[in-house]
Amino acid sequence: xxxxxxxxxxxxxxxxxxxxxxxxxxxxxxxxxxxxxxxxxxxxxxxxxxxxxxxxxxxxxxxxxxxxxxxxxxxxxxxxxxxxxxxxxxxxxxxxxxxxxxxxxxxxxxxxxxxxxxxxxxxxxxxxxxxxxxxxxxxxxxxxxxxxxxxx
Numbered sequence: 001x002x003x004x005x006x007x008x009x010x011x012x013x014x015x016x017x018x019x020x021x022x023x024x025x026x027x028x029x030x031x032x033x034x035x036x037x038x039x040x041x042x043x044x045x046x047x048x049x050x051x052x053x054x055x056x057x058x059x060x061x062x063x064x065x066x067x068x069x070x071x072x073x074x075x076x077x078x079x080x081x082x083x084x085x086x087x088x089x090x091x092x093x094x095x096x097x098x099x100x101x102x103x104x105x106x107x108x109x110x111x112x113x114x115x116x117x118x119x120x121x122x123x124x125x126x127x128x129x130x131x132x133x134x135x136x137x138x139x140x141x142x143x144x145x146x147x148x149x150x151x152x
Contacts, residue, residue, distance in 0.1 A: 002066045003134055007095075009062030010049055018042045050088045055081055067137045076143060079132050086130045 018041035026034045049060040058069045058078055072079040079087075135143075 002068055002136070006060075006062035006066040006068055006134075009065055010046075010060055013061055014042055014045045014049060017045055046092075047088060050091065051081070051084045054079065054084055063134065068134050069137050069140050070132055070134055071140065073131050073133050076140070083130045083132055087132055090129055 018038055021041050022034075022037045025037055029037060049062075053060050054063075054070050055078070057064065058071070060070075063070065070079055070084075071077065072083060
């Protein structure tokens with residue numbers, strides 16, 4: 001649930017900020033121009049939040065608020081920039097397709113085909129395709145303390 005709230009916060013903050021940035025220019029623009037004016041700042045703000053901020057502090061704004069950190073697997077360290085960019089690009093393709101996946105699953109279930117199988121990695125539903133995981137900050141701190149205690 002925290003992950004979904006973090007994504008919602010990220011989307012909300014990104015759209016509100018982009019809307020405030022382009023507001024002075026939207027009044028004189030047509031609808032297609034206004035959409036084009038909004039898409040650019042949304043993409044830039046999304047990149048800054050998901051890639052740059054995560055590279056600097058370990059999480060984007062929504063994840064920071066919800067107490068979640070992004071770590072690379074298996075070393076549980078800070079993710080590299082290349083993985084973060086790949087994850088951001090994947091998210092741009094994955095998120096808009098979710099209504100289609102939900103509709104397809106409901107139609108398949110209505111026809112009696114049963115539930116649509118969901119592929120998961122290592123038995124973890126919602127596995128990240130680029131080797132990154134989202135963990136609660138408290139769990140990450142407990143893990144690091146345990147590893148440090150074992151090494152001592």
